[in-house]
Amino acid sequence: MTTELPDWMIPPRPSGWEADDLDNLPQAPRHTELIDGALIFMMSPQRSWHSRLVENLTFALRQAAPDGFEAEREMTIRLDKKSRPEPDILVSTAAYDPDRTWYVPEEVVLAIEVVSEESADRDRSLKPFKYAQAKIAHFWRIEDEAGAPTVHVYELDALTSSYVPTGIHRGRLRVAVPFPLDIDLNVLVP
Secondary structure: OOOOOOHHHOOOOOOOOOHHHHHHOOOOOOOEEEEOOEEEEOOOOOOHHHHHHHHHHHHHHHHHOOOOOEEEEOOEEOOEOOEEOOOOEEEEOOOOOOOOOEEOHHHEEEEEEEOOOOOHHHHHHHHHHHHHHOOOOEEEEEEEEOOEEEEEEEEEEOOOOEEEEEEEEEOEEEEOOOOOEEEEHHHOOO
């Protein structure tokens, strides 16, 4: 038994999907990413823990960010012609633009992935690799440890274009870069 794909799921060219195609797919699910020319759909329902953490951390970052930094949730980064991943949260140096649909790596200083069961492999390996190759200076991976957020903090090593771990934070997140930040992690989720 074969199932035909809807027309909108058929790539517009023999070489596949490109980053700019995402802006022309109104039928696609809300959180559609493009990784190496392949569309990635967020099909499983998101846990409340994940949603609350992303919402509350985005707000905390906005409150703490000095002038010149903006925190956004669920916006894509156009890494190259074939990739537009969507981190859960990003911090950029770009001015707020209400019509923006994506960022370029040069505007992003921090990409944050909150690991969920559906995206665990991408969040732990593929996306950090791609963000590092695009020279995004900071990456955080947040894991659920018995209901409490644990933040794994990484910084880009410019020589190797790869991330090096700079800390694992439980209970409290204190960092000096990309800007000074002190957050009680326990209040991010009920």
